[in-house]
Amino acid sequence: MALDQSFVGRTYPPTAPYEVGREKIREFAEAIGDANPAYTDPEAAGRLGHADVIAPPTFVFAITFKAAGEVVEDPQLGLDYSRVVHGDQKFAYTRPVRAGDRLSVTSTIEAIKSLAGNDILDIRGEVHDEAGEHVVTAWTKLVARAAEEG
């Protein structure tokens, strides 16, 4: 069933701050097998000009996607999450995410389309730090694939 077009343009309230921890960044870097010391060694990060260890470029997705969960799980929208696959993902950084950041996400539904029975949802997440400065914008396209005929 096609999703309700009236949701386009809807912005959800900013999330409670997510505090980025050094050990969480380390865990993520290990999970992707990336030994870059900028992710684990504050001195190495410092030599690159960073105030603390920084996170890999895709790390922030965990935070923006959790925020998007409010959209995805909104019963009024009616997205079938069991059939959702990730279509596109994009990030635009003002600065890298680093340990100690307290990040808040504001999610907006940018577009809703129906194509060949698939529901396509575009969500933009604006990520700001505690000082209110922009850190990164994440665009996520989700595709709820059509269920096969009975």
Added chain:
Amino acid sequence: MAAKIAYEDVEVGTELPVRTFPVTRATLVRYAGASGDFNPIHWNEKFAREVGLPDVIAHGMFTMAEAARVVTDWAGDPGAVVEYGVRFTKPVVVPDDDQGAVIEVGGKVAAKLDGNRVRVDLTAVSAGQKVLGMSRAVVRLS
């Protein structure tokens, strides 16, 4: 930011070293835990088949993270990546064996931009199929 590559030294067409990244079921379980994405299509074969997938598939974000390493290792400073976007064109199917799947990633400098930035276009292939499309990163060089 302190990328180890100088903007002046880079030409359009410069190829970045090709990398191969293995991915097994264990990799996916670890990534699920670290990323908080516990969608069962990434670890439960029965569930994956029930929703019409051929088998368990890798998180698209895992593939995106691996592809980024070609750029971050080249630039030296991961914080030099200012834009990064991909399209997930095909799933990386991960069989339940010791071999798992392999993702092969290549990159090429596609354009020199203002502000010491370059655009790198990435290719990612698994089991002979292109798994990322429109995969582009903009990096600020020194």
